[in-house]
Amino acid sequence: MEAKYPLLMRILHWVIGLMIISLLAVGFFMADIPDDAPNKYDLYPLHKAFGFIVLILVLGRILVRVISKVPALPQSLAAWEVKLSHIVHILLYIAMITMTWSGYLMSSFFPHSQGLDLFGIVTMPDLVEKSEEWSGFFHEIHGYCAWFFVALLVFHIAGVIKHRFFDAKESDVLKRMM
Numbered sequence: 001m002e003a004k005y006p007l008l009m010r011i012l013h014w015v016i017g018l019m020i021i022s023l024l025a026v027g028f029f030m031a032d033i034p035d036d037a038p039n040k041y042d043l044y045p046l047h048k049a050f051g052f053i054v055l056i057l058v059l060g061r062i063l064v065r066v067i068s069k070v071p072a073l074p075q076s077l078a079a080w081e082v083k084l085s086h087i088v089h090i091l092l093y094i095a096m097i098t099m100t101w102s103g104y105l106m107s108s109f110f111p112h113s114q115g116l117d118l119f120g121i122v123t124m125p126d127l128v129e130k131s132e133e134w135s136g137f138f139h140e141i142h143g144y145c146a147w148f149f150v151a152l153l154v155f156h157i158a159g160v161i162k163h164r165f166f167d168a169k170e171s172d173v174l175k176r177m178m
């Protein structure tokens with residue numbers, strides 16, 4: 001049988017991936033709405049709630065990653081390709097952590113927000129004392145990290161496309177994640 005990632009890792013990869021791509025799109029869209037527009041803050045609560053769910057899923061994913069057996073990459077890949085893919089995967093994990101925690105911290109420090117409302121069901125507490133400066137700092141991190149994430153994703157997806165369509169048949173890694 002061909003090597004595949006464990007089922008739980010595959011599910012987490014695609015669920016988190018889909019949520020993050022949507023959060024990136026919604027995030028850029030809502031941040032671009034002028035401050036005085038009446039619909040400026042319509043999407044913020046949803047962005048924060050789904051972002052928080054991703055925060056929890058990412059913590060679970062890291063745990064699952066640590067205790068799972070990940071299949072070895074195909075032998076047909078060049079040494080530099082193996083190294084590059086490992087670097088990109090590590091950076092993707094770092095970006096997932098930075099993106100989610102900078103969001104939660106930005107919101108926690110923000111003087112006008114009171115907790116993080118999860119669809120009216122529960123409210124997650126603010127983690128820190130209010131501070132305009134620190135909220136601004138994590139806002140900057142959130143914004144820069146978003147672009148870093150987009151660049152990483154371009155690399156990540158380009159790698160998958162290269163191995164599937166331009167390399168030997170054995171090098172196709174997409175099947176490992178399907």
Ligand code: HEM
Nearest residue numbers: 023024027028031048051052054099100103104107143146
């Ligand atoms: C992986 C998860 C997340 C992704 C991919 C994401 C993505 C983004 C993006 C692309 C922006 C626009 C940045 C800009 O152009 O300035 C943004 C803004 C924002 N995000 Fe997130 N976000 C995530 C998680 C969170 C979380 C967990 C929170 C809070 C609990 C949050 C709160 C915010 C807020 C308040 C803004 C608006 C900032 C502004 O008004 O400029 N985000 N997010």
Ligand code: HEM
Nearest residue numbers: 013016017018020021065089092093157160173174176177
């Ligand atoms: C925000 C979106 C995404 C994130 C954060 C992400 C993250 C990751 C990470 C961290 C890995 C390494 C496996 C692990 O340790 O979990 C991985 C593997 C993989 N990803 Fe993604 N991914 C995303 C989107 C995509 C998309 C859109 C595709 C399809 C083109 C894709 C295809 C793959 C494949 C095929 C692998 C397996 C590579 C291997 O065999 O080692 N990913 N992804």
